[in-house]
Amino acid sequence: MRRFVIKGLLFTLLQAGVLAGVYWRYEPQLLAPAGVNLMKHDILERQPSPRLVLVGGSSVRQGTSSRELERALGYHPVNMGLSIHLGPYWQVREIEPYLRPGDVVVISFQPRVFGEPTHTRRDDILYVIELRPAYARFLSLQDIKPLLDRGVLPYLTYVVNQAITPREFGSLRNYETTYGDLARLPPDDPQAVRWLRMFPEHWRPCRAAGLRRFLNRFHERCRARGVRVFFSFPSAPTPRCAENRELIEEVERRFCTGLEVPVLNRTMEASLPMDCFNDALFHVDRKGQRERTAMLIERLSAALGADAPAARQLTEPGRRTEPPRRRGRLEPPPRERRRREPAR
Amino acid sequence: MTFTTFTFVLFLPLVFAVYWTVKGRRAQNAVLIAASYVFYGWWDWRFCSLLIFSSLLDFGVGIGLGRCEGRRVRKALLGLSLLGNLGLLGFFKYFNFFAENLSALADSVGLYLSPVTLRLALPVGISFYTFQTLSYTFDVYRGKMLPTRRLIDYMTYVSFFPQLVAGPIERAPRLLPQFMEERRFDHDEAVDGCRQMLWGFFKKLALADNLARIVEPAYAGPELFGGPRLALATVCFAFQIYCDFSAYSDIAIGAGRLFGVRLMRNFAYPYFSQTVAEFWRRWHISLATWFRDYLYIPLGGSRVRPLKTAWNVLLTFVVSGLWHGASWNFVIWGGLNGLATAPAVLSPDRERKTPQDVPGGVRALPGPLVLLKMLRTFAIICVGWVFFRAGTLRDAVLILTRMATQAFSGAGYRELALYVSEEAAVHRTLIVLAGFVLVEWWQRRRDHVLSIGRLPRPLRWVVYTALIWGTLYLARSRTAEFIYFQF
Numbered sequence: 001m002r003r004f005v006i007k008g009l010l011f012t013l014l015q016a017g018v019l020a021g022v023y024w025r026y027e028p029q030l031l032a033p034a035g036v037n038l039m040k041h042d043i044l045e046r047q048p049s050p051r052l053v054l055v056g057g058s059s060v061r062q063g064t065s066s067r068e069l070e071r072a073l074g075y076h077p078v079n080m081g082l083s084i085h086l087g088p089y090w091q092v093r094e095i096e097p098y099l100r101p102g103d104v105v106v107i108s109f110q111p112r113v114f115g116e117p118t119h120t121r122r123d124d125i126l127y128v129i130e131l132r133p134a135y136a137r138f139l140s141l142q143d144i145k146p147l148l149d150r151g152v153l154p155y156l157t158y159v160v161n162q163a164i165t166p167r168e169f170g171s172l173r174n175y176e177t178t179y180g181d182l183a184r185l186p187p188d189d190p191q192a193v194r195w196l197r198m199f200p201e202h203w204r205p206c207r208a209a210g211l212r213r214f215l216n217r218f219h220e221r222c223r224a225r226g227v228r229v230f231f232s233f234p235s236a237p238t239p240r241c242a243e244n245r246e247l248i249e250e251v252e253r254r255f256c257t258g259l260e261v262p263v264l265n266r267t268m269e270a271s272l273p274m275d276c277f278n279d280a281l282f283h284v285d286r287k288g289q290r291e292r293t294a295m296l297i298e299r300l301s302a303a304l305g306a307d308a309p310a311a312r313q314l315t316e317p318g319r320r321t322e323p324p325r326r327r328g329r330l331e332p333p334p335r336e337r338r339r340r341e342p343a344r
Numbered sequence: 345m346t347f348t349t350f351t352f353v354l355f356l357p358l359v360f361a362v363y364w365t366v367k368g369r370r371a372q373n374a375v376l377i378a379a380s381y382v383f384y385g386w387w388d389w390r391f392c393s394l395l396i397f398s399s400l401l402d403f404g405v406g407i408g409l410g411r412c413e414g415r416r417v418r419k420a421l422l423g424l425s426l427l428g429n430l431g432l433l434g435f436f437k438y439f440n441f442f443a444e445n446l447s448a449l450a451d452s453v454g455l456y457l458s459p460v461t462l463r464l465a466l467p468v469g470i471s472f473y474t475f476q477t478l479s480y481t482f483d484v485y486r487g488k489m490l491p492t493r494r495l496i497d498y499m500t501y502v503s504f505f506p507q508l509v510a511g512p513i514e515r516a517p518r519l520l521p522q523f524m525e526e527r528r529f530d531h532d533e534a535v536d537g538c539r540q541m542l543w544g545f546f547k548k549l550a551l552a553d554n555l556a557r558i559v560e561p562a563y564a565g566p567e568l569f570g571g572p573r574l575a576l577a578t579v580c581f582a583f584q585i586y587c588d589f590s591a592y593s594d595i596a597i598g599a600g601r602l603f604g605v606r607l608m609r610n611f612a613y614p615y616f617s618q619t620v621a622e623f624w625r626r627w628h629i630s631l632a633t634w635f636r637d638y639l640y641i642p643l644g645g646s647r648v649r650p651l652k653t654a655w656n657v658l659l660t661f662v663v664s665g666l667w668h669g670a671s672w673n674f675v676i677w678g679g680l681n682g683l684a685t686a687p688a689v690l691s692p693d694r695e696r697k698t699p700q701d702v703p704g705g706v707r708a709l710p711g712p713l714v715l716l717k718m719l720r721t722f723a724i725i726c727v728g729w730v731f732f733r734a735g736t737l738r739d740a741v742l743i744l745t746r747m748a749t750q751a752f753s754g755a756g757y758r759e760l761a762l763y764v765s766e767e768a769a770v771h772r773t774l775i776v777l778a779g780f781v782l783v784e785w786w787q788r789r790r791d792h793v794l795s796i797g798r799l800p801r802p803l804r805w806v807v808y809t810a811l812i813w814g815t816l817y818l819a820r821s822r823t824a825e826f827i828y829f830q831f
Contacts, residue, residue, distance in 0.1 A: 001364060001529045014805065018813060121822055145351075152350035154821040164817055194565055 034127035057084030066179030079180035101226030441670030469509030527604030537601030544594030571750025
């Protein structure tokens with residue numbers, strides 16, 4: 001046994017050495033999608049109140065036109081649509097400290113979040129923490145198990161890949177508008193829209209009691225601070241919704257029973273034709289964006305009533321945002337800097 | 345808990361350390377039971393109750409069988425075990441299938457029956473551990489072994505975490521005695537177990553998950569692709585399921601060896617088989633022998649008239665198809681394999697190759713005839729895999745039709761060439777797959793591919809290190825569950 005343990009320790013030491021070598025070659029990609037988190041935080045802090053904060057995954061990120069929302073509702077929209085791989089708890093926890101009285105929050109999660117198995121990776125949390133370690137405070141107990149199960153190994157895979165064959169990501173300027181909307185949609189992939197499943201195999205809805213309790217508590221805290229919270233199911237292709245109607249309705253019934261957060265729309269109400277989608281089931285294209293934005297405006301106007309600020313006339317065209325530099329963390333990585341320096 | 349998670353990387357050394365720290369059989373078994381329930385409950389703690397129920401039922405039935413002499417009482421006890429275990433399995437796995445088919449049947453004769461379907465989570469591994477506990481009851485009933493009176497040993501036998509959720513399906517006469525005495529640490533066994541696990545991780549993460557990338561789109565929307573692309577997806581699926589499932593078995597067997605427990609071999613290089621019958625002696629050996637011993641032989645096996653033998657083979661394969669899942673696709677898959685196996689079983693001059701025989705012969709390179717036979721067997725098995733993998737019967741027929749009718753379609757091959765050349769991940773995976781097949785062929789005499797104990801240590805360590813980091817480099821960021829978890 002002793003021989004085995006000693007050999008095991010030596011072998012572990014050798015692997016630790018290789019890992020150190022890998023990290024030495026690895027450079028966190030500040031322009032990778034995780035960097036968008038930091039940029040969106042800066043937008044959230046910068047936008048004046050009252051704000052309309054849209055929270056969710058990639059379906060939110062490219063789901064609406066914030067400019068239209070601003071024009072119609074008078075709020076300053078902040079699109080906090082991030083990666084689904086951050087998980088619902090993280091996504092809500094990371095906006096909460098920045099909310100101010102008068103703000104409106106619209107949370108939107110795909111129906112598959114409310115069931116099992118989710119199979120969703122959680123490595124994005126690690127990329128964000130790597131870029132800004134202080135954000136570890138957004139980690140909750142609910143994130144630990146998925147992080148160990150589906151976060152660490154994908155993260156290591158990414159680190160090894162980046163160390164061996166580094167992949168450059170596009171500039172942040174191309175990613176988001178002033179509001180945090182996706183400025184340029186990814187290329188169309190109609191095949192992916194057709195073959196991607198709405199729910200994973202053997203998926204079943206669960207009571208999602210933990211998430212519901214968490215959202216109820218969040219709603220309560222927000223109400224005490226003068227912030228209004230709504231929930232909106234994202235848009236999905238009508239034929240897919242029809243195929244999965246029974247399952248979707250069961251998800252919504254289970255999740256919405258006991259949910260204190262007002263629900264703006266159900267999935268079936270928000271469904272859109274197949275040609276309104278871009279490269280995945282919940283990713284709308286420009287046409288889909290217009291439809292979904294119009295629906296949100298209608299539902300939010302009705303829900304907010306007289307509380308909504310006056311609709312505003314926009315004079316300024318939707319401009320591209322500047323990468324935030326205040327914290328000095330979003331400088332281009334050294335490799336990028338080296339390339340920009342003129343040759344001597 | 346899945347093997348391919350960081351949680352397991354932390355869990356295994358922890359259990360290993362506690363297990364070898366405690367002294368005595370009872371303490372070792374207690375550690376294994378606790379670890380196994382944590383491992384199983386990691387998915388959903390409620391599933392543990394089913395494991396406890398299944399364990400207690402067969403433990404009690406075993407004791408009852410040991411005490412009772414009367415034939416009727418013994419039969420009643422066996423019936424109770426069958427009812428409990430198969431009832432559990434039927435409720436979770438087959439209820440919806442039968443409800444929907446009954447409703448469709450009633451509909452066809454003009455009656456309307458609203459199908460009552462349940463949306464139940466299939467407890468992971470239920471098909472495996474119910475079969476394992478059933479085998480204990482059968483063996484006690486037939487007098488092949490004495491029932492155990494030690495609950496703790498029996499619970500360890502049922503719940504032993506490395507093989508709990510996807511096998512190998514062990515037999516009580518082989519595994520239970522190992523838990524009835526204190527295990528002693530064997531350095532060479534533990535080291536070779538680690539090697540076997542490492543090879544399993546490589547197969548799952550570097551190959552199976554990447555092959556899934558080629559298979560998934562083709563099988564999700566077969567109408568969008570031409571015959572050659574569908575054929576590539578089918579071949580890739582054949583290797584995906586092999587790499588996936590044999591990886592699980594390798595990790596399970598390797599982990600078992602770390603705890604001083606020998607589990608049975610589950611795969612013996614099946615794709616080098618020269619007949620379908622040989623394939624089934626090399627593929628999922630623990631399940632195939634289970635059905636052989638508890639279904640095929642009690643039905644009469646091959647000691648009855650040829651027609652009855654053929655029927656027995658067919659029935660055994662159909663039932664094994666149904667074991668995989670409640671769908672007509674699995675029934676057809678089983679039936680096809682039964683039809684392909686029956687001639688070899690009936691043949692008077694059949695050559696019985698056991699898993700211990702070197703597959704493909706002992707020569708370094710296979711002769712043309714052997715190669716042709718291996719390719720023919722592989723092609724037949726692939727036809728079956730189409731039914732196994734396709735979402736619906738309609739999809740399976742469409743895929744086979746396209747593969748047959750577009751076998752010589754220039755456009756289809758152009759589409760395939762474009763797909764393979766444009767997608768870096770695809771051609772990288774195919775290159776790794778080709779290397780994998782060569783390494784398997786080279787090492788086919790060994791129990792597992794990474795049996796390299798005779799190489800000098802520095803070289804071995806270089807191989808291990810390259811495998812670990814190569815696996816991490818090739819692994820997909822999204823690791824899929826093991827395919828056999830759904831069964």
